[in-house]
Each structure stands twice: as C-alpha cells, then as structure tokens.
Amino acid sequence: MKATLWLIALATILRLIFAGYTGLGVDESYMVAAAHSFDASYFDHPLVSWWLELGARALTGSAAPLVVRLPFVILAAITSWLLFFITARLFDERAGFWAVVAYSVSPVFSLAAGCWVLPDGPVDLALAAFMLATLRATGFIDGKPTPNCWLVAGLFAGLAMISKYNAVLVIAGVGIGLLLAPQLRAQFRRPQLWLGVLIALGLTSPLLWWNAHHGWVSLHYQGGRVDGGHLRPYMPFYVWGGEALFVLPWLWLPMIWAQIRAMRAGPAQAAPWLLAWAGLIPVLLFAVISIWSSTHILFHWAAPGELLLFPLLGAWARGISPRLRNTVAVGSGALLAGAMLFIAAEVQFAFLPHLDRLSKPGRSPLLQAIDWTSIGPQIPPGIDAIAAQRWYDAGKVGYALALDHVNIPVTVFAGGPHQFAFSAPPASFIGKNLLVLSMPWTMEQTASFCASSFQSFTPGPVLTVTFHGHVLLAMPTYIGHDMQAVPAPRA
Structure with missing residues (x-):
C-alpha cells in the first residue's frame, strides 16, 4: 500500500508541474473561455467539468492554468486510489499496485484525463466510484452483499452521466453483465437498486431540463456522430489502433486480452465478468460506428470503458515475468514523464531554438x-x-x-x-x-x-x-x- 501511495504522490507532482508550466490546449481554452456562469448544462458536455473550472476561478479570482487544472489533478489522484482499492480487494495489493502503475503511465488517463480541463477526469472518478459501490452491493468487496450500496452506485452513476454523455455506455454494460449472470440477476429484485436508479435519473434531470429548453442541441450534436457516410470496413482497426496508441499499445493489448479472458470465463467469475462488461460497449461501439460514420471518431471516446479494465490488467501483470513487467513500467513511466517535463521546459525556456520552424507557418504544435x-x-x-x-x-x-x-x-x-x-x-x-x-x-x-x-x-x-x-x-x-x-x- 505504501508503494502505491508513493506512486500516486509522484504522479500527482508530475501532473502539477505540467499543469502549472504549460498553457491550456484548444479544448481546455474553449471550456474556460466559453463558460461564464454555473448553468444546468452546456452545449458539448454536461455540467461537472465546467463547474469545476468555474469554481476554481470563483474561489481564487484567477484563470491561471494551474488554478483551472488543479481540480482535475486532484480527481486523478482519487481515481488512482479507487482503482487500487478495487483491484486489491478483488485480487491482491500487488495487482492493485500494477493497476495504478498502468493507469499512471498511460497518456490518455494520466495526462489528458488526469490533468487537463476536460470532462474525462470527472467521469473517470465517478465511474470508478460507481464500480466500487456496485461491487460492494453485490458482495464482491466485503464478502457479502451490501444492498444499501446501490444508493451510492446510483449517486455516482448520476454524477458520471452529468460529467460526460458516454458514461451511460459503461453503466449500461454493467447492467447487462448483471442481467446475464444468473447469480446476480436477483439484484434487480432489491428495492435499493431501483432507488439508486431514481437517484441517478434525478441527478441527470438538470442536463435534460437544459436540453429541453435549448432544442436538445447537445443530444443532436452528440447523436449526429452516427450519421452515415461511405462504408469503410477497415476503420475499426484504425480506431482500435488509435485507442491503443493513446493508452500505450503494450498496455492496451494485454488489457483487451484480459477482458476477452474474463468474458470467456463467463459469469461464474462474476467480478471480472462485470469489469469486462463495463468496458465492452465503448470499446466495440465506436469502432463499429466508424465503419459508416462521416464523423472522425476520436480515440479517447472509449477511455471511460477502458478505465475499468485496469483491475484486470493489474491482475494479469502480477503473473508475468518480473523483469519484463518492471522494464515496461519503468520505460513507460520515463517516456511519459520525460515528455511532460520536456514540453513544460520548452514552453518556459524555449531551450530548443527555432523549434517552430519545423512546422508550416501558423501550424506549430x-x-x-x-x-x-x-x-x-x-x-x-x-x-x-x-x-x-x-x-x-x-x-x-x-x-x-x-x-x-x-x-x-x-x-x-x-x-x-x-x-x-x-x-x-x-x-x-x-x-x-x-x-x-x-x-x-x-x-x-x-x-x-x-x-x-x-x-x-x-x-x-x-x-x-x-x-x-x-x-x-x-x-x-x-x-x-x-x-x-x-x-x-x-x-
């Protein structure tokens, strides 16, 4: 456990350095510039990420990068701990440590979701907490079912859905996993589960109210991404390749392999089964949509589902060669940390002269x-x-x-x-x-x-x-x- 806490602290320090010494990216700048008030929802995404940066500005009177990014850095640290706790209680602390290592060296999770002003940080924390509450409710954490945890699961399911729309895909996957597992199907007869559903729906009511009063613009915008164009049968492989690149290919491939193994083992191993189902719909859906969609599928859209595969990856990692595991972990961590520190140093000191000349005028990264x-x-x-x-x-x-x-x-x-x-x-x-x-x-x-x-x-x-x-x-x-x-x- 101490090693995991030190790891989370080190990752948090690196995120704080990056947050304070680099400017906001395009999407981050947009979120800060376009939000002037605490509204019930917003055009692109629901309210949580917008409220976090608005709250940071209101409390400090500053819009500095570190200020508006700080809530997201804190959320990443909490998400790391939740992943450790889930994995350690389902498997053991070694598996939990390696799950956090994988999360901490993955660019899309540790950097984009863990530092930037985006909806991904809040949705990751909410989904991790939802999964923990679900596992407690079904008895996989404490050894016996705790029905009242369905109320907590409903709370965090609602928070996830008012963080990012695609959270519903993860929640739906968990629901399907429950239905298909004979020993878990009885959970649907518990009143606490349905009270949890009501809590989740209650929390999502502000974004539904806002959309209803604004012509359902968010749902039209998000739903428009499935509009058809030309059939491109090869596109799922392109999407999966991009997702692998964002996670890191040497993490993504064993992660998906661990998911496939859990699906093949079936509901007899119910906890891995639920984790596998949590990631299944996002990993498959966006790849399938890409076959005909005229919209460019962004590789991080499946990340909320992939987040809940880290416990399976951690359990897999503890069983491989220690030398290989340690080499991959250290190399991946050095790669990400080096990139973060290089970018921060270049922004602050411009130690590589004329770096902008490597790009066309007006196109410099x-x-x-x-x-x-x-x-x-x-x-x-x-x-x-x-x-x-x-x-x-x-x-x-x-x-x-x-x-x-x-x-x-x-x-x-x-x-x-x-x-x-x-x-x-x-x-x-x-x-x-x-x-x-x-x-x-x-x-x-x-x-x-x-x-x-x-x-x-x-x-x-x-x-x-x-x-x-x-x-x-x-x-x-x-x-x-x-x-x-x-x-x-x-x-």
Missing part, C-alpha cells in the same frame, strides 16, 4: 502548448467584442484575454459556435464595434462574408501570437463598426 497572451496589448481601442470564425480560435483568444484581464467578450460568426452560441451569441453585439479575425479565410473571403453586416468594415491590425520573441501565428483582422445584422451563414 507550440500554439497548443502556450497561451496566446501576446494578443491582448495589440487590440485597438474602441472594440466591444472579438469575432472568430471557429470555436477553437475563439477559445484560445478568449482564454488569453481572461489571463490578461482584458474584459472583451469573444463570439463566433461561422461554422459551429458550440457553447459560444449561448454565452456570447452574435446577435447580442448588434450596434457594437467588433474586431473580426480573418482566419482561416483570406481577407477577401472575410470581407465578402461580413462586410454587409456592418456600417463600415475596414482592415485592422495583424494580431501576432509570439513565443519567446518568435512569431508563431499572424492573424489578419477587420474592424467592423456598428454591427447591423449577424453575418449570414456561408453557402
């Missing part, structure tokens, strides 16, 4: 790793708002202004505005003067799209994003005076 704070002093006077043409540009600009305490709202004119459609709708700036970013369009395309919506539309300054004196991005702009109408969508 450093644009993701730094905050665009250089643009604040370049904004001309008399500007009431800034308009971008893409939500992620608006996110980076809006977050940079928040860091510089520049009180200028940011909106989005074209494409999918996402949460900006509600936090800063373009129509609210009628009669105002706007600085319009001409990116990614040419100046001519921007003028064609926007000029008729303003009393006058003249070229503005070129805003530059700089990194230790080097220009990474130049954004041409227009100044639109007295907006008369919202620019019409492009054909």
